[in-house]
Amino acid sequence: MEATTASPMPPLRHLPTSCLTGDWQMAIDGWLLEQRTPAFRLYRWERPTLSLGFHQRSLEAHWGELAAAGVIDLIRRPSGGRAVLHAGELTYALVWPEAVANRQQAYAQACGWLLEAFAQMGLPLEPGRQAASSQRSSCFATSTPADLVHSCGAKRIGSAQLWRRGCLLQHGSILIHPPADLWELVFRTPPPRLPPLPLDASALDNLLTKIALASLPTAGTGSNLQPLDAAELATIAGRRSGYGVGIQG
Numbered sequence: 001m002e003a004t005t006a007s008p009m010p011p012l013r014h015l016p017t018s019c020l021t022g023d024w025q026m027a028i029d030g031w032l033l034e035q036r037t038p039a040f041r042l043y044r045w046e047r048p049t050l051s052l053g054f055h056q057r058s059l060e061a062h063w064g065e066l067a068a069a070g071v072i073d074l075i076r077r078p079s080g081g082r083a084v085l086h087a088g089e090l091t092y093a094l095v096w097p098e099a100v101a102n103r104q105q106a107y108a109q110a111c112g113w114l115l116e117a118f119a120q121m122g123l124p125l126e127p128g129r130q131a132a133s134s135q136r137s138s139c140f141a142t143s144t145p146a147d148l149v150h151s152c153g154a155k156r157i158g159s160a161q162l163w164r165r166g167c168l169l170q171h172g173s174i175l176i177h178p179p180a181d182l183w184e185l186v187f188r189t190p191p192p193r194l195p196p197l198p199l200d201a202s203a204l205d206n207l208l209t210k211i212a213l214a215s216l217p218t219a220g221t222g223s224n225l226q227p228l229d230a231a232e233l234a235t236i237a238g239r240r241s242g243y244g245v246g247i248q249g
Contacts, residue, residue, distance in 0.1 A: 009097065012223040014213060015041035017205055022049040022075035022086065023240040028228070029093045030078045030243075031236045033162065033169040038218035039095040042205060048087040048182055049073040052245060053080045053139075053160060059245075060137055066185065067245075074245040079171045081160030082139040085186050088178040090204070091171065096217055099168035107146045107159060110170045113215040114148055114157060117208050121198055125149060125156055138187045139173070154192040176204070 013032075018025075018041070025043055032039045050063060050072050063083075067074040072085075099106050108127070118125045128143025139158040143149045148157040159172040178191040197204060213223045228236070 009218065009221045010037050011221045012038040012040055012213065012216065012218045014209070014223045014225045015039065016225065016227050017042045017044070017209075019044040019046055021046045022051060022073050023243045024236070025091070026051070026075055026077055026243040027236045027239040029095075029169060029171070030239065031232070032093070032095050033078070033164060033167060035095070036097050036164075036167050037095070038097060038221065040093070040212055040216060040218075040223075042090055042092050042208060044090060045086040047073050048085070048179075049075060050186060051075050051077045051084050051086060053082055054078055054162065055080055056082060056137075058137070063186070071182075072186065075243045076245050077160065077171060077243075079160040079162040079169060081158065081171075082141070083137050083186075084139045084158060084173045085178065085183060086173065087182055088176055090174045090176060090201075090208075092174065092208075092212075093172075094168070094170045094216065096168040096170065098166055099163075099217070101166075103161065103163075104145055106161070106168060106170075109217045110168070111148060111157075111159065111172070113208075113212045114172070114174075116215055117211045118148075118156070120207065120211070123150065123156075123195055123197070126151070128155065138189075140175070140192060141187075141189075150195065152193075154194050156192070156194060174208075176201075 066072050094110055115125055125148040127145045128147040128149050140155050143155045146159050147155055149155045157172055157174050162169040180191055183191040
């Protein structure tokens with residue numbers, strides 16, 4: 001009887017950088033996870049958006065007021081963690097089938113490309129050391145081993161995960177120049193005081209993409225630049241409403 005061999009991992013699907021509303025961005029990531037094939041993308045948000053972690057049920061009252069006034073959009077991520085303000089930042093999403101089962105190891109392996117990229121920019125990062133806290137509403141209020149911080153303790157990158165039958169979706173928010181006024185409106189505290197990045201938006205995208213495609217855990221399979229086609233977009237469009245957050249009047 002012949003021994004069976006596991007199917008080879010398909011190449012990493014690399015999606016072009018996009019700038020869309022939050023419901024689109026989350027619907028894309030949720031759909032990519034369902035495909036259970038390696039995928040990576042960077043993206044920005046069309047409007048200032050507050051994304052809530054999947055299990056985050058306690059909302060600050062003024063968030064709904066800000067959303068009702070059109071100051072921010074409010075959506076719910078498929079991944080966990082606390083609230084993230086998507087303004088003056090860059091988001092990444094990684095789909096990793098057959099990820100290592102230990103979640104701390106998965107975070108470490110999934111974030112290695114970020115450590116390399118920031119080291120190349122002369123701004124080395126290291127994992128945070130604080131315990132996760134359910135008492136903080138903001139992702140950037142604490143720095144756990146899932147996050148990346150500068151030596152001064154300022155948190156540059158917050159990450160969160162969703163697991164489905166051994167397949168991992170990891171989200172991360174990379175702060176670039178968070179708007180102080182809006183941050184204080186949302187979280188009632190100043191944003192982290194971060195050293196400025198030496199690259200403009202285009203050069204930063206290029207550097208992060210180059211290192212990610214060479215260093216991600218799925219990088220050994222190669223990569224294909226593959227935008228979403230019309231049929232995929234039509235399917236994803238029908239799922240956008242699943243990521244909205246109702247605003248109580």
